[in-house]
Amino acid sequence: MNPIAFTRQRLGRLRQSWRIRQQRRRNQAALEQMRATGQPYFAAELRALLGCDDPWLAAAAQEYAACPAAWEHLSGLRSAGRATDGMAKSLDVAEGFALWALVKHLRPRLVVELGVQYGISARLWKEALTAYVPGHSLILCDLEDHRRLIGDDEARFYREDAATLLPRLFSSEQVDILHNDAHPYDLIRWSVEEAITHQVPCLTFHDVGRGPRNPFRLESQHLTQAEKTRQRVNWTQYGHWERHVMAELFSPDLLHQDTAQARGWRVQIFDSLFGFGAALRQTDSSRRP
Numbered sequence: 001m002n003p004i005a006f007t008r009q010r011l012g013r014l015r016q017s018w019r020i021r022q023q024r025r026r027n028q029a030a031l032e033q034m035r036a037t038g039q040p041y042f043a044a045e046l047r048a049l050l051g052c053d054d055p056w057l058a059a060a061a062q063e064y065a066a067c068p069a070a071w072e073h074l075s076g077l078r079s080a081g082r083a084t085d086g087m088a089k090s091l092d093v094a095e096g097f098a099l100w101a102l103v104k105h106l107r108p109r110l111v112v113e114l115g116v117q118y119g120i121s122a123r124l125w126k127e128a129l130t131a132y133v134p135g136h137s138l139i140l141c142d143l144e145d146h147r148r149l150i151g152d153d154e155a156r157f158y159r160e161d162a163a164t165l166l167p168r169l170f171s172s173e174q175v176d177i178l179h180n181d182a183h184p185y186d187l188i189r190w191s192v193e194e195a196i197t198h199q200v201p202c203l204t205f206h207d208v209g210r211g212p213r214n215p216f217r218l219e220s221q222h223l224t225q226a227e228k229t230r231q232r233v234n235w236t237q238y239g240h241w242e243r244h245v246m247a248e249l250f251s252p253d254l255l256h257q258d259t260a261q262a263r264g265w266r267v268q269i270f271d272s273l274f275g276f277g278a279a280l281r282q283t284d285s286s287r288r289p
């Protein structure tokens, strides 16, 4: 490598590690503010979705704040301009808490994540699972292997198309949470349909927020399904597809509102920087008033 290219590469690395440190500081400050206000992120939404009470939420918030490995690389709170300041765009610290609380409440034995990239959200899953679920498994799938934050000793990684992996998993394992962050329309739709058929009790999604800076585009609802499939990865023009799939398979209300209860599912969208969504299968006891 010539000296100019070498220097540029070194400077790029230094800049990135400085941005990663900044991101960690910002996230730490956001969590300190949460602690100071005594109001956990998304308290009302979490109470409605999980049926938990305030002391339970406060304890979960403390446990989350005490685990920097879970949130240090997440995107900055509601900071679109700085969303990718750390390693890459991911859940933000508030959405991260919603995920953490979900794991604390559901105690899933097996979580499967589609779309891993550097492993920012995989790290968060792993930390939450380690905190609450002894003997858990985490399965990760991506077309490429760019993992930096999670190793082979912590999670089973499959470098392959999720469309080929999932049928094998569903036939041999009981999946407790399926997390969709891989984005192609046909993959999301098919994986959610399969998960519903295979009795997966909880589905989670990233990039489902509705605000003007969010990657979801309401107007894309008017495309036919064939057209959506043809535009499966055309995010610049049509946005991300997760929320459309949620609306198609759970309730069309989700195009316009953040909660829905339909077809045996309770759905909540935690609308922060990019939007984290969770759908919980309602058991007979959880449906009782």
Ligand SMILES: C[S@@+](CC[C@H](N)C(=O)[O-])C[C@H]1O[C@@H](n2cnc3c(N)ncnc32)[C@H](O)[C@@H]1O
Pocket (backbone or CB within 6 Å): 089, 090, 091, 114, 115, 116, 117, 118, 119, 120, 121, 122, 141, 142, 143, 144, 160, 161, 162, 163, 181, 182, 183, 184, 187
């Ligand atoms: C937004 S990134 C995931 C980010 C990660 N979940 C996080 O928050 O740290 C999306 C990833 O999905 C992967 N992907 C896209 N299509 C896929 C497919 N058919 N099967 C598996 N992974 C896929 C891409 O390679 C990319 O790394």
